[in-house]
Amino acid sequence: MTTRTIFAASGSRQGLLLTAPAVLVVSGIVAFAFASLVCYSIWTQTYLDMDHTPTTLNYQRFFREPMFLFLLGKSLLIALGASVITVLAAYPVAYYVSFKVQRRKLLWITILTLPFWMSYLLRVFSWKLILGYNGILNTGLGTLGLISAPVEALLHNSFAVVLTLTHSWAPFAVVPIFLSMERIDRSLLQAAADLGDTPLQAFRRVVWPLTLSGVFSAGILIFIPTVGDYVTPQLVGGTSGIMIGNLIFAMFTKLNNWPLGSAIALMSLLAIGLIVFAASRLLGVHKVEVK
Amino acid sequence: MMSGNHHIRIEGVSKAYGSFVALKGIDLSIAKGEFFSLLGPSGCGKTSLLKILGGFEAPSAGDVIIAGTRVNDVPPYRRNTNMVFQSYALFPHLDVYANIGYGLKRRKASEAEKRATIEGLIDLMQLKGLENRNVEKLSGGQKQRVALARALALKPEVLLLDEPLGALDKKLRDEMQKELRAIQQRVGITFVFVTHDQEEAMALSDRVAVLFDGRIAQVDTPRNLYNRPKSVDVAQFIGTINLFDGVLRSATGGRTTVESPDFGTISVAEPAPSTASGRLRMAVRPEQVAIEAAGAAAAPGRIAGEGTVTALSFRGDRSYVELALKTSGAPLSVVVPNVSSSQVRSLDVGTTAGFSFAAEDLLLLE
Known part of the structure; x- marks a missing residue:
């Protein structure tokens, strides 16, 4: 096919041709990684060697030992909490920039994504400095005389993990919500007002349903990577803030049990997939057409 | 015109956006049940005036009186006016039926009454069979009729129309003009119609106000505007x-x-x-x-x-x-x-x- 005929092809076909190389590379790599995980999960680690006889023992162990399911459940809850809080915090910010800011919206968005310009590790670590025993918060409150002794409950728990994750992922939530708001034809708000809606009613009946897909994608965007996060829990979570990601990480490193690690990873993947699917059904997002 | 017959009175209305003055001391009165057009080239202030009537913008000076009440500070959601928007502004997440019923939802009327109103409008606008259609999948003429039905559903005293036929092709526009005129005569609501198309204004209106540069050049019947223009500008703009x-x-x-x-x-x-x-x-x-x-x-x-x-x-x-x-x-x-x-x-x-x-x-x- 000559260049000429490629560009003469119909829109969708042309699109397909142009995205094909990227799609092939990405799907190839993903398929390879996924297949490796599946293979490992049905093998057995025997000290330094790998027993390649297919077995479901790793999965059995995952469901038999309560710690695994408990950690997965806890990770899902922490990720869900972080996603919900982040989206709730990001929504008004996106709303303000989209509907109230008249000029230089792009500058606002750039400033909002500023935390992203810094290393993820540093961002997490800075929370350690703020929340720690001799941290900024404790020192500050102590100097003001509001507390007599430093509060230990700030760091090394699930709360610190959720707080840190929320801060880290906030820009990821603002952008999709902001974009879904930008797509709303402003005359729709005038039409709603014209038809008798107060601003609050217009928000509930027009803006909210039209931004639901943005809210949902923001939630997913945060939920998926935070379930398996192991850096934040390790740095600010302590022993009580440990998540499934830490366990998988340990399986692939210190504990040197790749098969069990793979099985846990696949089970996490399955759980995330089911939750995302259920949530999209529940919110009716599949009905909203993405333009 | 009898003074008691004034449905809408616009008294000395001006509107400035920063240093740009869109309207410069507009005086108008529109009678009840009249089909009144605001005609002028783009940028003459006709849409600003319509937005002031709808409550989307407040006049910088002057008063707007609808049915004897000064409405300057009354927000759109408390006004008995409804607007047909230039871009239709149909709610993309709602179907035809829900769009038409949008304003009725909050009204204190029985569900049966609301349904009767909506179905009556669906008949009037020849939208039967499209009730559950996604509004994005409608043709231009159909969208236009949904927008009109949605605005009429609340039985407004005044219907404001912002170049509603501008996006339609010529043939459809001619058809919609006839329909619009027939509907206006049937419902008997005061129509204020904004257009830059002088033929459209003449074909539809009882009276037309010609606006140039934020001022009214002439208010008259289409026949008089054409035969007795009061200025060279009006004479050249109309035909x-x-x-x-x-x-x-x-x-x-x-x-x-x-x-x-x-x-x-x-x-x-x-x-x-x-x-x-x-x-x-x-x-x-x-x-x-x-x-x-x-x-x-x-x-x-x-x-x-x-x-x-x-x-x-x-x-x-x-x-x-x-x-x-x-x-x-x-x-x-x-x-x-x-x-x-x-x-x-x-x-x-x-x-x-x-x-x-x-x-x-x-x-x-x-």
């Missing part, structure tokens, strides 16, 4: 018109004597326009001019002249003849119906042609 320069000689008892290089001294039964310099403009519509044999004397009550044909254009049912007047060289357009005895057939570019028009058709403008 096409021929203009000649003249000098005022005398004006007594409603008769005016004017001298012009092309027509000599002529006397017209029309009061003279106010002119400080004594110079004025004379105007005549192209279709009011007839082609005559060159050198023919003027019949009684008619004004005659001669010119050189500069262009001829055949348009089927009519022909356009462009002349350059003999003395001044001023251009004159003539529209001639193509009847069998038409004088036009003997014309050719470069030949001399005579023409005449009735003295009463000549307008005197400032």
Whole structure:
């Protein structure tokens, strides 16, 4: 096919041709990684060697030992909490920039994504400095005389993990919500007002349903990577803030049990997939057409 | 118009956006049940005025009174006006039925009553069978009718229409014009219609306000706007018109004597326009001019002249003849119906042609 005929092809076909190389590379790599995980999960680690006889023992162990399911459940809850809080915090910010800011919206968005310009590790670590025993918060409150002794409950728990994750992922939530708001034809708000809606009613009946897909994608965007996060829990979570990601990480490193690690990873993947699917059904997002 | 009949009164309304002044002291009154158009080129302020009527913008000065109540500070959701938006502004997440019923949802009426209202409008707008269609999948004409039905569902006192037919193709537009007029007569609501299309304004309206540059140039019936424009601007905006320069000689008892290089001294039964310099403009519509044999004397009550044909254009049912007047060289357009005895057939570019028009058709403008 000559260049000429490629560009003469119909829109969708042309699109397909142009995205094909990227799609092939990405799907190839993903398929390879996924297949490796599946293979490992049905093998057995025997000290330094790998027993390649297919077995479901790793999965059995995952469901038999309560710690695994408990950690997965806890990770899902922490990720869900972080996603919900982040989206709730990001929504008004996106709303303000989209509907109230008249000029230089792009500058606002750039400033909002500023935390992203810094290393993820540093961002997490800075929370350690703020929340720690001799941290900024404790020192500050102590100097003001509001507390007599430093509060230990700030760091090394699930709360610190959720707080840190929320801060880290906030820009990821603002952008999709902001974009879904930008797509709303402003005359729709005038039409709603014209038809008798107060601003609050217009928000509930027009803006909210039209931004639901943005809210949902923001939630997913945060939920998926935070379930398996192991850096934040390790740095600010302590022993009580440990998540499934830490366990998988340990399986692939210190504990040197790749098969069990793979099985846990696949089970996490399955759980995330089911939750995302259920949530999209529940919110009716599949009905909203993405333009 | 009787003063008690004023449904909408706009008194000295001005609107400024920063340093840009969109409206400069507008005074208007619109009668109940009237089809009233705001006509003007883009940027003349007609849409700003409509937005002020709808409550989307507050006037910088002046008052808006609807049905006897000053509504300057009343937000759109508390006004008994409804708007048909230029872009339709249909809610993309709702189907046709829910769009039409959008405003009714909050109203204190039984569900059965609401359903009857919506279904009545679906019948009126010929949208039967499309109730559950996604509004994005409708044609332009259908969207237009949904927008109209949605606005009429609340039985507003005043319906505001912002160039609602602008996005439709010519054929559909003609159809919608007829429908719009018929619907307005059936529902008896006051319509305020914004358009830049003078033909559309004339075809639909009881009265038209012509706006230029934030001011009202003239408010009149379509017939008067065309036949009795009060200024050169209005005359040129509504249809096409021929203009000649003249000098005022005398004006007594409603008769005016004017001298012009092309027509000599002529006397017209029309009061003279106010002119400080004594110079004025004379105007005549192209279709009011007839082609005559060159050198023919003027019949009684008619004004005659001669010119050189500069262009001829055949348009089927009519022909356009462009002349350059003999003395001044001023251009004159003539529209001639193509009847069998038409004088036009003997014309050719470069030949001399005579023409005449009735003295009463000549307008005197400032």
